[in-house]
Amino acid sequence: MIAKIKERAQRSSYDAIVIGSGVNGLSAAITLVSQGMSVLIVEGQSTIGGACRSLPLTLPGFSHDICSSIYPLGVGSPFFRSLPLQAHGLKWIHPDLPFAHPFEDGKAALFHRSIEKTADGLGLDSDAYKKLFYSLNPDWDEIAPLMLKPPHLLRYPFGLAHFGMKALMSASVLGKRKFKTKEARALLIGVAAHSALRMDAPASAAFALVLSVAGHLVGWPFPEGGAQSLTNALISYFQSLGGEILIDAHVESISELPQSHLILCDITPRQLLEIAADRLPGYYKQQLQRFTYGPGSFKIDWALDAPVPWKNEDVARAGTVHIGGTLEEIADAEAQVVQGKHPERPYVLLAQTSLFDRQRAPQGKHTLWGYCHVPNGSTFDMTERIEEQIERVAPGFGKIILKRSVLPPQRMQEENPNHIGGDINGGALSLGQLFARPSWRAIPYSTPVPGLYLCSSSTPPGGGVHGMPGYYAAQCAIHNWRF
Template sequence: MATTDYDVIVVGSGPNGLAAAITLQRSGARVLMVESRPQIGGGMRTSEVTLPGFLHDICSAVHPMAMGSPFFARLPLEQFGLRFAWSEYEAAHPLDNGKAAVLARSIQDTALGLGADGGAYTQLIKPVADHWNEIASDALGPFSFPGHPLLMARFGWNALRSASMVAKRFVTPEARALWAGMAAHSIQPLTNIASAAIGMVLSAAGHRFGWPVPVGGSQAIGNALAAYFRQLGGEIQTGFHVTSLEQLPSHKAVVFDLTPKQLLQIAGDRFPAGYRRQLEKYRYGPGVFKIDFALDGPVPFTAPECRKAITVHLGGTFEEIALSEQLAASGKHSEAPFVLFSQQSIADKRAPDGKHTGWAYCHVPNGSTKDMTEIIEKQIERFAPGFRDLILARHTMNAVEMENYNPNYVGGDINGGISDLGQLYTRPTLSLTPYRTAATGIYICSSATPPGGGVHGLCGYHAANVVLKDIF
């Protein structure tokens, strides 16, 4: 019997690849992680892409799910330099009348700001926030019989509805707009069944943990995870671009932190025809157009609350946001899109003294090459007159360039595949163990598996446990 160089090889060093590698290494496996780029991290990378001294998060920026992840909670990442910074408000949503709705850390404060809708908001979100520890493992994992069935049934009653249906609970423009911004993180039409789930989860996570940023940039999360993995005895090799299984050293199992598109390119010939067809039918959602700004000062939002929130949702009313999300999903570009804007430097120094950084994206059709710079800046200027006068430099990436930067963002889809009802739990295939492919020893752990997109590591954690059960 031939000697095995490694027990498991993990291909890709995003949060899920790192989580899988750590879980396997902690369980006694000998693990090698390979990454095609010179730097580990996947969507957790930070770089000076505009001007020297301005640190920009290239992909992920704000991390409520990292704080709320049952997997990350078990890791001693603070020992490896990981620290977080919070703003006064977790998120803010301005309207044209100069007012803004806010997601405050306190449910009571959030509800108070929503006036007549405070009770409806509390009734929707408080049970999720109060029972996060009981339902997180069930809500953020593969389909299975829940450990707390009554709590999950209550969560699912609303989460499996469309965001548009849940919006009917609210009567004030502020509450409807705040809800629209939360639900729009699902990157799909707000009329889709189950589009309410991400809005509920993100709101509840904000109340439990906040919406912080890592000190020094998102790269700090990747660096801490990698340092912990190495301390456990794991090995990392960067600059290793995998195009076939034959490139890899001897192993018992390989775990891919890649989407079905890349998995097929590398290992498609190992799969039976039926499984290949399922992967080929996997659906990707809208892409994003992203801008990083170097700014000469803080963003002059009209609503003062927006100056105190790292995350600002721009797009006006529920109806406006719902329309822009529907257009992106149907292959059209909105002239007034929902813009997710982050100003990390109000809480964490990311720029020279007196200067600031800005991070913004809007949703566009998958594979779009349209330059949305003018449209995004117009939306920011709408709620922050004078913003354009502060721009010292900008760096843009259209949806195709996003995929070129990170092949997991197929067509610019940063969620690794649309999370509608058809793929919420059945990603990438219909299976009780979606992390196990149809080929012995080959597994997938990317955000194309449950629970989907976000920096939480849970796709990798669940995949690693399947590997351990199968191989060890």
């Protein structure tokens, strides 16, 4: 393998090499190459994009997003917005409703782009909803750089004060304090639970607020044709600037790479410990060893004979659907996962993109994307429990399944070594690790080895498809190299 990567690369040396072609590796690589640097991306898999890929997992004509699918922080990413991605084939699709939260009794809480319309559906909580979301900064161009910036770059932290006071609360407390109805509370908790934290954990409310504010201001869209279309637009732009990429090139050790001034790693701390073990000083190794990973995810992709038969027809207007019942029920399910248990009634996230994007499935047929959280490294099969949850709000769902593809935590990690034990965020999103990600360093992307950087979702601002860790890591690397 040592000779292989060096032999296959077009040059014997580069200004920069990026290990991994996830959105953060691609974002780092674009930032570097756009400065006129020679850049090589080295990707272990046979397809590009890491957790941002689409593949025909089930039947001919069906295309599935193998990992991520819905991109509020992607469409709102200040970095992506600075790139000509539309000219490279990216088209965002906005469903009628960003998300919906159906209940077993046939009712559903509906999240609209408009704060006003969302509030109108929340009865007694209408005013409380408006008060909460109008009080947060209503201008995305002002709030996005703050929300997507790493803590060490926040020049105006007082701009976050109002937001931060609420964001530091637990989602359960914020939901119960602000709202009385099960609908409003469920809308909030359904978003907070994306974090895979306990819902009584400090700062779990931050995820509800960031993603809800994004939903109102920029939507929860997805790329036409699937996640792969975003990756393809990024790689097309990278190559148009002269960047080079090698696939099927898993890096066992950084000594296998051609010479370069900079190496940026789109991998998590545990992998950095493996590929750079002989270069990292002991104290830094210890810091990385203390980095913790969050719960795993159990993912299913379905090929369906028809749209999901929701009890509440309005749910078919939403791109994303949160299932799991009330605030208390979801909080209980997520707490069980953190305690190492498998909830009978898991909190389930679904995306029904084929309802709005005809490129995903043959005429009249549909895809469905979904997952639930499980303990890290779990080997328990959650298929039945996930499908039972869907049946409760969409009776007859089982009858329309043509085929399913199941991705438990262990296989998720086999297919992408960044998904340690099925953790999809590159490390737990706990309060401590939001600030010290992956360790307490003035510049979290740098390592004690000159020229060696981390640029994955294990660095600020963390998980999600927005490219900001890659962009910031590359900016730091360029700055340190030049000055």
